[in-house]
Amino acid sequence: MNDVIIRSETEADYRRVEEITREAFWNLYVPGCCEHYLVHIMRGHRDFVGDLDYVAVIDGTVVGSILFSKSAALNENDEEIDTITFGPVSVLPEYQRKGIGSILIQYTLQKACKQGYKAVIIYGNPKNYCKFGFKSSKDYRISTMDGKYPFSLLVLELDDGAFAGHTWRYLESDVYAVDSDKAADFDKTFGHKEKGYRYTQEEFMIACRAYIE
Numbered sequence: 001m002n003d004v005i006i007r008s009e010t011e012a013d014y015r016r017v018e019e020i021t022r023e024a025f026w027n028l029y030v031p032g033c034c035e036h037y038l039v040h041i042m043r044g045h046r047d048f049v050g051d052l053d054y055v056a057v058i059d060g061t062v063v064g065s066i067l068f069s070k071s072a073a074l075n076e077n078d079e080e081i082d083t084i085t086f087g088p089v090s091v092l093p094e095y096q097r098k099g100i101g102s103i104l105i106q107y108t109l110q111k112a113c114k115q116g117y118k119a120v121i122i123y124g125n126p127k128n129y130c131k132f133g134f135k136s137s138k139d140y141r142i143s144t145m146d147g148k149y150p151f152s153l154l155v156l157e158l159d160d161g162a163f164a165g166h167t168w169r170y171l172e173s174d175v176y177a178v179d180s181d182k183a184a185d186f187d188k189t190f191g192h193k194e195k196g197y198r199y200t201q202e203e204f205m206i207a208c209r210a211y212i213e
Helices: 011-025 035-042 100-114 126-132 180-187 199-208
Strands: 004-008 054-058 061-075 080-091 119-123 153-157 168-171
Touching: 004 100, 011 035, 011 061, 011 080, 035 061, 035 080, 035 180, 054 100, 061 100, 061 119, 080 100, 080 168, 100 126, 126 153
Parallel strands: 080 119
Antiparallel strands: 004 054, 054 061, 061 080, 061 168, 119 153
């Protein structure tokens, strides 16, 4: 879309971005959602990457956003490589499937590469992220901290060969360990929305239980 402007998020955008995130994720993975609370607490977390915090604007209105956190990969010698992780990536439902999320991702990945980050590691559906160059974490021998290779753990090397010659464990920021009770309390500050079932919740649960041998 030629009319999309990407710019840094400002404090004046905070509530708008939280509202967008709530709309984008509501009932998608679970009844209701907590991603808007994650956005709320991420900005003040020690792992927040403020220089990769961007919004998408159309006709002067913010319609999407992307946030990043610091993460790391530890090899068999406990040597560490600094990596980054994005999410949530949010686009208002009425603006979805128009390429806005892709523009946000591509723009920030280019920024991250120029800033010298070695890799991006995320949890996500491969069908959504392989088009950006992400591969299975097993291709880079990067497991979870307990040695498993989830179907949804994906890696994009920004520095070719950064993981060569070692086995690795992914260390995700603890900002993603959201307190569900606090998230529920935060949600009460928004207008009422009905929680309900969508088939995407079942897809999500299947993906969460899928591992690569």
